[in-house]
Amino acid sequence: MRIMGRLGTVFFKLVLSYVVLIAITLAVGVISYFYFSSSFNEQVEKVNQRILSHLSQTIEDDVIVLAEKSYLSIITDEKQGSVLPLFFFDHPIAGNHTKISEIHQQLKAMVASNSAIIDSIGIYYKNNQIVIASDSGISYLDQPVTINLDWLERARKTALLPWAETRTVQPSIYSDSSASDILTFVRPYPYTSDESRIKGYIAIHLKEEAISKLLRSNNPGDKSEMLLLAADGRTISRSVPEKLYESEADKPHIRAILQAGDAPDGFIEAVEDVKTMVSYIKIPSARWSLVSLTPVDEFYKNTVPVRNTLIVICVIAIAAGLFISNMFTRNMYRPLKQITHTARQLFGAGPLPHENEYKVIGHAIDSLSVKVTELEQTLHANLPLIKHNLVLGLLHRKIRTEEELGARLDMLGMQWTQEAYYAVTFKLEAADMEHFPLDKSQFVKYNIIEHIERLGDAERMLLAIELSEQEIYAIVGCKAHDMNAVIALAEEVADYASSSFAIKTVAAIGSMVDSPLDLHLSVKEAVALLKYVFFLPGQRIYYGIKLLHREFSEEEMPEEVLERFAASLRSGKREQIQDIVAEFVRLTQTGGYSADHCHQRWRELTGVYRTFLKDIHIPPDTILCGELLEQFKNIRDIAGFEQWLLQAIDTALEMVELRSGNRTNDIIERVKKYIQAHIRSPLSLDLLAHHVSLSPRYLSRVFKDEVGMNFTDFVTNQRIDKASELILTTDLTVEQIADQVGFNSSAYFIKKFKESYGVTPKTYKHNYMLSVEGKSDGKLEAN
Numbered sequence: 001m002r003i004m005g006r007l008g009t010v011f012f013k014l015v016l017s018y019v020v021l022i023a024i025t026l027a028v029g030v031i032s033y034f035y036f037s038s039s040f041n042e043q044v045e046k047v048n049q050r051i052l053s054h055l056s057q058t059i060e061d062d063v064i065v066l067a068e069k070s071y072l073s074i075i076t077d078e079k080q081g082s083v084l085p086l087f088f089f090d091h092p093i094a095g096n097h098t099k100i101s102e103i104h105q106q107l108k109a110m111v112a113s114n115s116a117i118i119d120s121i122g123i124y125y126k127n128n129q130i131v132i133a134s135d136s137g138i139s140y141l142d143q144p145v146t147i148n149l150d151w152l153e154r155a156r157k158t159a160l161l162p163w164a165e166t167r168t169v170q171p172s173i174y175s176d177s178s179a180s181d182i183l184t185f186v187r188p189y190p191y192t193s194d195e196s197r198i199k200g201y202i203a204i205h206l207k208e209e210a211i212s213k214l215l216r217s218n219n220p221g222d223k224s225e226m227l228l229l230a231a232d233g234r235t236i237s238r239s240v241p242e243k244l245y246e247s248e249a250d251k252p253h254i255r256a257i258l259q260a261g262d263a264p265d266g267f268i269e270a271v272e273d274v275k276t277m278v279s280y281i282k283i284p285s286a287r288w289s290l291v292s293l294t295p296v297d298e299f300y301k302n303t304v305p306v307r308n309t310l311i312v313i314c315v316i317a318i319a320a321g322l323f324i325s326n327m328f329t330r331n332m333y334r335p336l337k338q339i340t341h342t343a344r345q346l347f348g349a350g351p352l353p354h355e356n357e358y359k360v361i362g363h364a365i366d367s368l369s370v371k372v373t374e375l376e377q378t379l380h381a382n383l384p385l386i387k388h389n390l391v392l393g394l395l396h397r398k399i400r401t402e403e404e405l406g407a408r409l410d411m412l413g414m415q416w417t418q419e420a421y422y423a424v425t426f427k428l429e430a431a432d433m434e435h436f437p438l439d440k441s442q443f444v445k446y447n448i449i450e451h452i453e454r455l456g457d458a459e460r461m462l463l464a465i466e467l468s469e470q471e472i473y474a475i476v477g478c479k480a481h482d483m484n485a486v487i488a489l490a491e492e493v494a495d496y497a498s499s500s501f502a503i504k505t506v507a508a509i510g511s512m513v514d515s516p517l518d519l520h521l522s523v524k525e526a527v528a529l530l531k532y533v534f535f536l537p538g539q540r541i542y543y544g545i546k547l548l549h550r551e552f553s554e555e556e557m558p559e560e561v562l563e564r565f566a567a568s569l570r571s572g573k574r575e576q577i578q579d580i581v582a583e584f585v586r587l588t589q590t591g592g593y594s595a596d597h598c599h600q601r602w603r604e605l606t607g608v609y610r611t612f613l614k615d616i617h618i619p620p621d622t623i624l625c626g627e628l629l630e631q632f633k634n635i636r637d638i639a640g641f642e643q644w645l646l647q648a649i650d651t652a653l654e655m656v657e658l659r660s661g662n663r664t665n666d667i668i669e670r671v672k673k674y675i676q677a678h679i680r681s682p683l684s685l686d687l688l689a690h691h692v693s694l695s696p697r698y699l700s701r702v703f704k705d706e707v708g709m710n711f712t713d714f715v716t717n718q719r720i721d722k723a724s725e726l727i728l729t730t731d732l733t734v735e736q737i738a739d740q741v742g743f744n745s746s747a748y749f750i751k752k753f754k755e756s757y758g759v760t761p762k763t764y765k766h767n768y769m770l771s772v773e774g775k776s777d778g779k780l781e782a783n
Helices: 002-007 010-075 084-090 097-113 150-157 208-217 252-259 296-300 304-346 357-381 383-395 402-412 438-454 483-501 516-533 545-551 559-571 574-590 595-615 626-633 638-659 663-677 685-691 696-707 711-729 734-740 746-757 761-782
Strands: 118-125 130-133 137-140 163-169 180-189 200-207 225-229 235-238 265-271 274-283 288-295 420-428 460-466 471-478 505-509
Touching (some): 010 200, 010 208, 084 097, 084 118, 097 130, 150 200, 163 235, 200 208, 208 225, 225 252, 252 288, 274 296, 288 296, 383 402, 383 460, 383 516, 420 438, 420 516, 438 460, 438 471, 438 483, 460 483, 471 483, 471 516, 516 595, 574 638, 626 638, 663 685, 663 711, 685 696, 685 711, 711 734, 711 746, 734 746, 746 761
Antiparallel strands (some): 118 130, 130 137, 163 180, 265 274, 420 471, 460 471
């Protein structure tokens, strides 16, 4: 009974529970180790597959699609009537040497636009036995060549297998670069398997180094390796450049991948006696396989110290626990009971005397940890909002006391000890921001805000927030008054926005204030200074007392300027009109007038012009439409307004001049004669408008009204008429006639001729000859 009584004491219960807990912990640890190892491997495989999927799509877009698009851009050109690089597939070199240079320059431009991935482009013209390449120009194959043409030999053997293996290519004698590793996309023109129809080959040489960088940037570990393999096991690229040309095709894991289906998969296998996670994904469009090889130990290397430390801690804990439990159990239980009682009171647990005390304490600690974690997460998530409200509160005078300011700064973990504060407003060019979708524009603004705040240091404090779609507000705190430092900071931010995102940025700086609580005065001045961006477009930074004096000036621009402008419009003297408009612009820029007053005078000047149109019985909508209306909507500054106004005035004066006599008929006759005299040359509306001193838009409208068809159709008809004459009266070929009448392509000429006459030029001439012979035979029979 005595022994049973001792077994029922708290001391022995605690010792027994500790021993049982140790046994359970060890069992759970062993089971968990094996379970989580297996689960971890599965998760690693999933992560690897996501990386490979993303990388394969990147390779598909950046390499395969780029090569195919480059090929298509060479054989199709929507901007030209003919495709220049295809010229020598059907034409001899003789008499066309200038086109060699043009093709060479076009290929160089294509390479330059994608220089990160494309090494060079070469075109082989079968009939002429030449190769024109972006890096070496023209090479005649009937003469000794100094460029690498191994791709051409391969293309002749396997025309419909577009990808040539990666190999090291020595530079041509025309290049000062070193040898490089490239792979080549080769496709015949036209794209066919019939060798007799192939006119040549187009080769896009891609940099293996660019693909290798993609593989390295997505490598999951230091000892991992990425490989890109062809269907026959040849290595296209790999993340370890030194091993690029090592053969992998005969290795068991590679053979298994090549023989597998198209579905992505993975497995664990010994590779060179190292247990390795092998993951792969197929790229069907090129018949490539993307493979990731990662030693399994690589995944666990960071956990080894933790594991060893936990083992040591467990051993120490077991030994110490057994010793301490025997010595201090009785002394521990009394405070344990008090703690348990307090925990139940604090966390609302009822009086459960038989409940395990350690569970009660554990529940209390868990509850406390959860509450602390939730509080930290809430505070961290709201830091941007707290910062935003702080800046807005100071700039809009919603924070009025030092105590409120101090409380906000404490939440942000900040202390402001500066003695000079400035408000700076950054305005991003709206036209530049419109190029970005909504999510990208938000990213741009947040990136600029982060850049602004990174410029802070021990000498100055910087906080910035987004205010609107195009505006960012910043607070600058300095140890002492230093306007030059603030100007330099604004310049640096404008340069960053321009270089990183191609966004034009201007900034306005308010005057210095001694206290953050007075920043609302500084931002008010900065906002006012931004009004002068329209009138002083050459500046990037707006600041200073001179502009502020203008803002509060009551001086008015003389009415006499508007009166002289109205008189010059009635006189129709263009030089006088230009001088008065230039004077108006100068007054808005250098005069002491407020921005609001200048805007008012600008509207009044436009009103004078509209009144002039009504006086000469020209509806304003007749002129202020189309291109001029779009230009008016996109006016960004006073220089754009000046250009628009002068163009609108010129249009009105041209209409007056044309209405005053028979000048319209004379102009149309001059245009027709010019077209007929220069039928072989390129003819455009801009060229003819310049020839007759009219705007292209107005000439287009007058020409259609007088002739009954638009300018382009008239030119085409004239060329077709001239061509029909040459067909019947000369022995020139179709290509020569097309060139004589100004067509860049004989195919396009034949198409337009058939649209007009219903037959091709050859058939047209044949029919004519038959009719002539028929008439001759009829005369002979009559005789």
